[in-house]
Amino acid sequence: MIGAGAIGLGTAWHLAQRGHDVSVNDPRLNQPVLRQESGSGLNGTSASLGVLMGHVFRRNSGRGWRLRRRSMELWPQWIETLQAHQPGLKLHQGLLQIAEDERAAERMASLAAQRIDLGLQIVTNADLAAVWPTASHGGLHSRQDGRVDPLLLQLALRQALARQSVELNTTAVVGLERNDNRWRVHRADGDSSVHDVVLLCTALSTDALLEPLGHARPMTPVLGQALALQLETGPTTWANWPSVLVDQGFNLIPTAPGRLLLGATVEPGDRAADDPLALMRSLNERAPTWLRTATVIDHWSGLRARPVDRPAPLLEELEPGLILASGHYRNGVLLTPGTAEWVATALEQK
Ligand SMILES: Cc1cc2nc3c(=O)[nH]c(=O)nc-3n(C[C@H](O)[C@H](O)[C@H](O)COP(=O)(O)OP(=O)(O)OC[C@H]3O[C@@H](n4cnc5c(N)ncnc54)[C@H](O)[C@@H]3O)c2cc1C
Structure with missing residues (x-):
């Protein structure tokens, strides 16, 4: 898993709960989840207000509506379970x-x-x-x-992952390489590791990792x-x-x-x-x-x-074992539970 905003953390937590062996990479995992003291600027999740505009969405068909509805169904369960790690986390x-x-x-x-x-x-x-x-x-x-507090949400998810013994790696990923049927993940410290599946939840930095592999997914x-x-x-x-x-x-x-x-x-x-x-x-x-x-x-x-010329979010398996869950644009916090479920289904259908 690359990226530890709401999408990466939420998906890692959901997958770990379902018994998958997960590791998460993000240099921001080194920093506290605070708005004031973030040296490298805020990720989208920490900047966000955490508003959940699920049911007032006007369209009533298509993938966007299904993701919203499903996420709204899942939020009460998510909050109830995550409160064990962060009692202040609430569904307002x-x-x-x-x-x-x-x-x-x-x-x-x-x-x-x-x-x-x-x-x-x-x-x-x-x-x-x-x-x-x-x-x-x-x-x-x-x-x-309504709303969830995006800072408390990230804190709760980080704590839940630590309790599930998910490896939290604080080094940025600089490259991906096909390795037979698996993926080698290269990190900024020169280290690398091999995985069956790589999941990109890297928002604006996604294209830098995908372009060398021949997949263009530019975002504005x-x-x-x-x-x-x-x-x-x-x-x-x-x-x-x-x-x-x-x-x-x-x-x-x-x-x-x-x-x-x-x-x-x-x-x-x-x-x-x-x-x-x-x-x-x-x-x-x-x-x-x-x-x-x-x-x-x-x-x-x-x-x-915001994905260029494609509807948000980008949920795709680009090639075997390379999954993209990114480009959530305006609704990443809202769509976190539905996205996590989509990824689990994509993985478990294999
Ligand atoms: C001001 C503002 C208000 C918003 N309000 C709302 C709202 O009310 N409700 C809502 O649902 N959405 C809202 N959003 C949108 C929401 O913030 C995003 O859709 C959501 O945060 C996306 O989550 P993410 O996990 O995909 O991305 P991010 O939270 O940006 O996380 C991506 C992570 O990937 C990491 N990363 C990137 N590249 C690498 C790499 N090479 N190696 C390792 N790690 C990497 C980054 O460090 C980062 O932590 C708002 C956004 C803004 C800016």
């Missing part, structure tokens, strides 16, 4: 999307009608008065969507930024608030009394710019005063790996 359920206009409200109404059994429900402006009084077209509440970096805010006025207890409130694509996530996370800007390129940050803080000039006047206590950014 309840996601509220605010309708921007009448058309959005109509789309939400039709989705809610189709997915009553999945816990979707329309909410009116009156219902929203205590939470988001500026809403003028109502919104959509999803009971099961898409920047995302997030803010941690301390409120001076406004809601302090978050009574009546959902775990995640989404307005115009911006996620607002209460984390403690008077504190929240704000994120979701998608910007092309790989440099953090000021303007999108300002837009995010003002919610396109529609933010309540308590949000505009909040103090920024932390700000970070990270890169999402």
